[in-house]
Amino acid sequence: MTITITAFEHSPDRGIGLARDMRIRWALEEVGQSYAVRLVSFEAMKAPAHLALRPFGQIPTYEDGDLALFESGAIVLHIAQHHAGLLPAEPGARARAITWMFAALNTVEPPIVERSMAIVTESDRPWFAARQPILDARVRDRLSQLSARLGTSDWLDGPFSAADLLMVTVLRRVNNPTLLGEYPNIAAYIARGEARPAYQRAFADQLAVFTCIPAC
């Protein structure tokens, strides 16, 4: 049985690994699971065949035999629950790691995405410059709280887990060295994630999709 995920045919991030398929690729590399990738165009994402898999359009999806999932957080959790290496075995530590997965996606990511989407969709609007400090402040609130909790730890709660995998991908979406540079322990935390061999393999694979278009 081959696992098949979907990814952007033309990623809007130009191959810097911010698209959400990166999370799935990284998780599968961490657990040593091979997979196939089906590339999807923006048009195909809105077509009935893709919407049947993922009702809100977009990528990634995950198919394994009869099972079809969407939502990057749910897919990473599914992988982590079915392979060793991404969640602690002890029940309490496991529940805390899952808490941090939700924290990455529900508490830290929303202001980061809101800020980055404003840059993409509202930079030509008259209010853009005036709103930017408000959006920056919301991101800083979360980064300050995260930085305080992380302290000098390597990872969020004990050994590397699926929570760190998601949090690192969320933090990379800040995509602003000045802002991240205000929090040296967070910058070092992201770098620790990016240094993992599984991350490197996943990054190379998603980059290859971008660089080989349209030549291959």
Place this chain on the structure above:
Amino acid sequence: MTITITAFEHSPDRGIGLARDMRIRWALEEVGQSYAVRLVSFEAMKAPAHLALRPFGQIPTYEDGDLALFESGAIVLHIAQHHAGLLPAEPGARARAITWMFAALNTVEPPIVERSMAIVTESDRPWFAARQPILDARVRDRLSQLSARLGTSDWLDGPFSAADLLMVTVLRRVNNPTLLGEYPNIAAYIARGEARPAYQRAFADQLAVFTCIPAC
């Protein structure tokens, strides 16, 4: 062992059940689990004792003996994994229900919260009126997709699950009958959730916190 959750001492929603403790109360009522509530002031939420439990401030938290969790999604998932009634037993259906939990919190909730936060924090700004149709359109995008998928089903995917519990609480945050009225099957879906006896008990309990202040 008593489960203890935290809730706002003075909820900004004035008792209409939009605060995220409602999700935990409802889940615990669905599985017939009693619990205690510790009310937290806005000042106490930013104090070290609370930040130790929940690094990003806010409520709810969940304590059960040595286990301390935060994030409403993670807490609902934890309750659903440890009691029958909120997740299907069959592994594929269970994974799909968890996918919908993430979809509620990561795909449907962000534009709804962004729109409602703009009303709270930016209504006195010069750009407020011009941005409102943009924010409404983002919410409509998600509601349209959800409405198309829901169709004439009672619940998202088979019997009522933790995914419906989260989705209904997310949709209630739209808090705008005109907007929700454009999607009759979503309005009916919310009403089905609200009609459940467990929802009613949870709602009454959170309302009692609001109405009895400062008399009790």
